[in-house]
Amino acid sequence: MMQESGPETKSNGSAIQNGSSSGNHLLECGGLREGRSNGEAPAVDVGAADLAHAQQQQALQVARQLLLQQQQQQHVSGLKSPKRNDKQPALQVPVSVAMMTPQVITPQQMQQILQQQVLSPQQLQVLLQQQQALMLQQQLQEFYKKQQEQLQLQLLQQQHAGKQPKEQQQVATQQLAFQQQLLQMQQLQQQHVLSLQRQGLLTIQPGQPALPLQPLAQGMIPTELQQLWKEVTSAHTAEETTGNNHSSLDLTTTCVSSSAPSKTSLIMNPHASTNGQLSVHTPKRESLSHEEHSHSHPLYGHGVCKWPGCEAVCEDFQSFLKHLNSEHALDDRSTAQCRVQMQVVQQLELQLAKDKERLQAMMTHLHVKSTEPKAAPQPLNLVSSVTLSKSASEASPQSLPHTPTTPTAPITPVTQGPSVITTTSMHTVGPIRRRYSDKYNVPISSADIAQNQEFYKNAEVRPPFTYASLIRQAILESPEKQLTLNEIYNWFTRMFAYFRRNAATWKNAVRHNLSLHKCFVRVENVKGAVWTVDEVEFQKRRPQKISGNPSLIKNMQSSHAYCTPLNAALQASMADNSIPLYTTASMGNPALGNLASAIREELNGAMEHTNSNESDSSPGRSPMQAVHPVHVKEEPLDPEEAEGPLSLVTTANHSPDFDHDRDYEDEPVNEDME
């Protein structure tokens, strides 16, 4: 029965085969996504192939025309136009182009494209995103016009009327509000794109000009707008609105507002430094000098001071620092600007939440048949760190397009175009058997850490941990540090949605692992047999070591030396005590940040390694970057983050969702077969 499943997949159909094979390549290298998206012909009946092709061409033609129009408009407006567009199909048009061109596809045009159903879902999606971006752009421009008019009116009034303090304050207030709105709109667009990217929806391929965030932001604001901003800021300074009653916010600390941008950049930069799949950064950014990287400062970039409205050119970081201290010292003006920025950030966060919600609704709507509802709000890193293509085809080889929740390989049924939104974009993923070290490179938004437990509980995504690690975790979480096989099963199904299907497969794997690894000890009990963990053996099993940060490792080393002979429980608690160190350190690391098991594991691995071979901390491993103190410094540890990973442990045993003794039905491996 199961024997058949493997071969059957391979000989199943060309569509599926193509999908999964290209999907595998996809996993390996983001650059190939491009090729895949292009070359991928919709899986249609051979008889209809020509017709479909013609239709697709037609729709592509429409899309190209629209984009050409956009380009022309953009050219007229004097903006830089990427040159590759005309050569590339709609899918590959850089979003930045669309972002800067105030042209929206009419509903009719969109309808046309949609009705044809021949644009690949990716193409549709890009178009959709462009439309959203364009709407935003239009809003911005309208807003700009209105504000400009208002402002000029007010300036006139100010000149002619007597300068009464009240009016002055009013004007200043409005100017501030204006600044705020401008910034908000500007950042909203960035944020919007960013959010799309973080959802895994928007993928900028490495091969094409990536969306230049910074230039984009600047490009979106007409020069006069910036001029206006400067006027406003200077006017504001002149008037010295110390009282500033327009804002109810109390600027208790400047770090509040400054930490927000810094956080943003922290979120973005790691993304940029991954495999390029989700890269937001520009090629230009990539080519920044090492010095610049080492001096990364949220207020400094591209040799320019990024203080709102400043843009002073600073040749190097030192001069920037000087500039910062001299021009943006703690005074009323800076304080006011900070306050504004604070509000901007707040609004953006609100807006982002709304947009995310909207996106979720959109995807749910477009993806009725194959959406995993919980998948969208998940941290991006998780998606990228987890499995799929391959695993899905292995785990449920017959997974057909209609499979409701299986995050399958990019199978692209022509009749369900939109479903690919999730299968390809959301789950653009790594190979199934990635080990922890891989995930060191995967960035995470620290705020999402706490959600991961819920995520794995609800999203059918393969957890990036080995069976052995999971089994061990299950056992260690139990009060007695021992579990029956069935209880281990239950833990798996309780904690991971992924293990609620294909039970035969993973249960077999669990048993296999229990038997295979010496670290799992079977203990005869009155009621039967239970499984325990021999921690020493477990550590022997994994000589994988954490390199780098010797101090950190050494820190734990001493305690570990005493702990080694202790039983699993003691060691586990010891590891728990050390977790905050690693939690902070693993900020940029989704997989490690998620589960305490992984943290413990790494912890133990590191200590084991250090104990057995102190001088041999192999350098040059990217993983350690995530554990490096510099990150600790940049991302202050906040309680929520520190407790994120632990929450899995602490909440695991009282999950109301599942009945402990109720085993999930063994779903046949071929559940997806007709």
Place this chain on the structure above:
DNA sequence: AAGGTTTTAAACAGGA
């Protein structure tokens, strides 16, 4: 590139 690890599949045995 080799060797170790992990996953998946499967055969088999013993007990309930």
Place this chain on the structure above:
DNA sequence: ATCCTGTTTAAAACCT
């Protein structure tokens, strides 16, 4: 006979 548990082998993928 069937299911569960446990062991073992094998192959492939993955990782260092």
